Amino acid sequence: MSALNRRWRVAGMPSEHLETSHFALETVDRPEASDGQVLCRVLWISMDAAQRAWFQAATYRAAIQVGDTMPGFTLAQVVESHCDDFAVGDIVAGDLAWQDYVVADPNNLRRIVPNRPLSNYLSVLGITGLTAYFGLLDVGEAKSGETVVVSAAAGATGSLVGQIAKLHGCRVVGICSSPEKQKWLTSELGFDAAVSHRDEAFRQKLKEACPEGIDVYFDNVGGTTLDTALSVMAHRGRVVCCGVVSQYDTSTPVRGARGVPGVLILKSITMRGFLVMTDYADRWDEGLRALEGWLEDGSLRVAEDVLEGLEKAPEGLIGVLNGVNVGKRMIHVADPL
Template identity: 50%
Template sequence: MNASVNRQILLVEKPGGKLGPEHFKLVNGAVPEPKDGEALLRTRLISLDAANRAWMHGATYRSAVEANSVMAGGSISEVMSSKAPNFAPGDLVFADTGWQDYAALPAKQLTKMPKVEPMSYLLSVFGIAGLTAYFGLLHVGKPREGETVVVSAAAGSVGSIVGQIAKIKGCRVVGIAGGKDKCNWLTSELGFDAAVDYKDGATFKALRAAAPKGIDVYFDNVGGDILEACIAQMNNFGRIACCGAISQYDGVPSAHGPRGVPGLIVVKRLTMQGFIVMDYMDQSQQALAELQAWVKSGKLKVQEDIISGLENTPAALIGLLAGENRGKRMVRV
């Protein structure tokens, strides 16, 4: 990497429909100088998430990404130089550096990370993906042994971990994913009890066959029609953890959300709760200790999808939105 040039990927315009390569541009900028209280970071691994696409629509839990600015995104980065106490060259941090080689950020925006091999685990199972799965399932979904847990986008970064934690907790686990290969992988490799291929078109019927006793906990990553199919099959006092709505992010959202929801929520006494992992960060140490123990014992398998080269980041995100990935997708810069 040339230390005098800062390659940056800009979002040149906000997409009206589906995201495409034409919405991005690779430019060469200057390497920033850290000010007092800041550290100069070199990006090592960029996290790719469906939420990256949602940020282009407008403000969410973070401000919107504006046209002609560096595309936003979290990364694992290395401190190159520091004008901030508590950060020294060689430290690894998680930060919202955006899609670029270098960034200078205030220390308060950096989260120091432990040295872990492989480093990529800091973005997947020991990063936002693993913590999102852990807190969303256990603190919002509250599964009990013997219950049926259904998770959508089950072959993705969060869903693949949710299903495995539910199995560790003694639940019957059904994954919803796109394509036979992904569904076979969930049952043969990750230990899911059943998998439903939403691309088959008969999701409701397949779900009923896979979860004959109904659904106690539904971990929702997609919203839309799949959420509708799951709500209709929830048991009384079921819990729905709302993590994301991938079906609504890219292109033209479906005209309707789930239909008939208010009545079903009342009749079945359902709890439906949205959550953001940042709300639970004060409890992250305990969560990481459990995740690390499960990985070490082999109960939790880690699946990653690592693409090399900053220049390939736009195509990697477009592919993620199309469902190309298995497990956590990231870019090695």
């Protein structure tokens, strides 16, 4: 175990787009755990578009400040324990940081007993998979025979939402950013159709892909894509508000969707947001059992986009914001001891 610790600090606040210059990698002494704490060695770091929103005050956590170590959801291994809850060698998941070693409060960690590749516990068997599961089936109330549309469909959450919808007998249409992703969604993941939001005829293509209208729209991006989807909604459609990636990496976000609440009233549409970490904390085991079952029988495909090395974290996040990833992007920092 190294006596040194590499960590990414926030070096500046972005006024517009996030850049690698907003982070600084430094090497310091490894932190020491006190009574009641554990020292964790970071193994995997999740790259999530919402991390860009953490630089702003309007989010579910305190805004990041210059000088802070960049936070992030991680998988880690306990290498030193001063509590009864965790033993040396335990694999844990938690909201830790972009660094090699983190001192953690045991109350903020969840033990993982892996029987699949560790990376799966940040993707399909982590917050990403649970967000897709509860967002689609509980918030969106998707039913067999309905048309489900998901934006950022080739991303971490979207790719799972579409697959779960297909498993429940829905017609699935993905919204993505390129012909290559459209082909991947339909040929590899089994989506019924895919359209690009960059297509000049986007609205018309979406209408053609959803001739009966959209019953459930799982929104990961907001902005003009949300506006377009609302115009194609079916009567009594449901909009699941999961993310607003189009609005994170800018100083001039679009405020609200056009036509709201008018279009909601005319079509009896329901829009609902959620946070899986708080709204469904007491039902995680239910979601994990379902996801594990689909993995076991091969009906759910895992799509992971892995970058090697802690030094890749800033460019990894920026890539997610620019939509370059296919599936769940994460950073592989180290293997278990």
